[in-house]
Amino acid sequence: FVETLVKFTVIGGGASKDLAKRLARKLKAVYIETETKIFPDGESKITLRKIPKKSVILVVQSTYPPVDTNLLQALSIISQVRKISSRTFAIIPYMGYARQDKQFLSGEVITMSVVAKMLQSAGAKKVIVVDIHSNTALNHFNIPTENISAVPELANYFKKLNLKNPLVVSPDVGGSSRSKKFASLLKTDFIVLKKHRDRKTGRVSIQTTKADVQGKDLILVDDIISTGGSIIKAAQFLKKQKCKRVFVACTHGLLVEGAEKKIRKAGVSRIISTNTIPGNTSKVDVSGILAKSVQ
Numbered sequence: 001f002v003e004t005l006v007k008f009t010v011i012g013g014g015a016s017k018d019l020a021k022r023l024a025r026k027l028k029a030v031y032i033e034t035e036t037k038i039f040p041d042g043e044s045k046i047t048l049r050k051i052p053k054k055s056v057i058l059v060v061q062s063t064y065p066p067v068d069t070n071l072l073q074a075l076s077i078i079s080q081v082r083k084i085s086s087r088t089f090a091i092i093p094y095m096g097y098a099r100q101d102k103q104f105l106s107g108e109v110i111t112m113s114v115v116a117k118m119l120q121s122a123g124a125k126k127v128i129v130v131d132i133h134s135n136t137a138l139n140h141f142n143i144p145t146e147n148i149s150a151v152p153e154l155a156n157y158f159k160k161l162n163l164k165n166p167l168v169v170s171p172d173v174g175g176s177s178r179s180k181k182f183a184s185l186l187k188t189d190f191i192v193l194k195k196h197r198d199r200k201t202g203r204v205s206i207q208t209t210k211a212d213v214q215g216k217d218l219i220l221v222d223d224i225i226s227t228g229g230s231i232i233k234a235a236q237f238l239k240k241q242k243c244k245r246v247f248v249a250c251t252h253g254l255l256v257e258g259a260e261k262k263i264r265k266a267g268v269s270r271i272i273s274t275n276t277i278p279g280n281t282s283k284v285d286v287s288g289i290l291a292k293s294v295q
Helices: 017-027 069-081 110-121 135-142 151-161 171-186 229-240 259-265 287-294
Strands: 007-011 028-038 042-048 057-060 088-093 126-130 147-148 167-170 189-192 195-197 204-206 218-225 244-254 268-276 282-284
Touching: 007 017, 007 126, 017 028, 017 057, 017 189, 017 287, 042 069, 057 069, 057 287, 069 088, 069 110, 088 110, 088 287, 110 135, 110 151, 110 204, 126 167, 126 287, 151 244, 151 268, 151 282, 151 287, 167 171, 171 218, 171 287, 195 229, 204 229, 218 229, 218 268, 218 282, 229 259, 259 268
Parallel strands: 007 028, 007 057, 057 088, 088 126, 126 147, 167 189, 167 218, 218 244, 244 268, 268 282
Antiparallel strands: 028 042, 195 204
């Protein structure tokens, strides 16, 4: 018996199996399936079959809802894998808790700092994420991190659509650099809306009063869409400005609390997201950019 040397082994957590399989194919790597059993009380039991030694092990698991369950599963897999390989990378395409990266109101726990400590303690030697909400979140890690942008992949998808006089729109100032990049890839212009979010109530309002969008196809670009509040307000405002069609492009389509239906009701023609979170809208594959990041 001669052990085969494997450069990469990809392990897919329960939340990211399809993406992990795609990544393994791109890397021509061994793919290991995890068997996950959820007990009636909510506990997870994970079983891993034989893992090749002497390889870089890539654990792929997004931490979308149920966030805590998917996070604990990722930590459990990494903890088991570190016994076999000292080169264990945590690929967390969608990193939950990234929006809790600093204290906004007095007394708030910076949960991202806790998550970073746990991933390091579990045995991750590097963490790779896709379009994390803020780079501040990565400052909490004491191990190498890499944040990959899915914007070029999303822009490529929209290049194939027959858009009339397209204009890229950022729903807030925070996303202006993302929208600028998206617009440059589409060789078009972009505008930025001003919004206000009440930190206590979470209520969103658009402060921009007028936008020159008449007769244009618009692409609202964001990183994460959760309940869709910001996108809904932006779409309603833009529709009143007599634009043509409104499309939405985002990396992480959480789309909780019936957000997809509500966004469509607000006048959005199509929502396009990536497969960092699997769902109806995940039309753009990020396995290619993940493969490039580890090679």
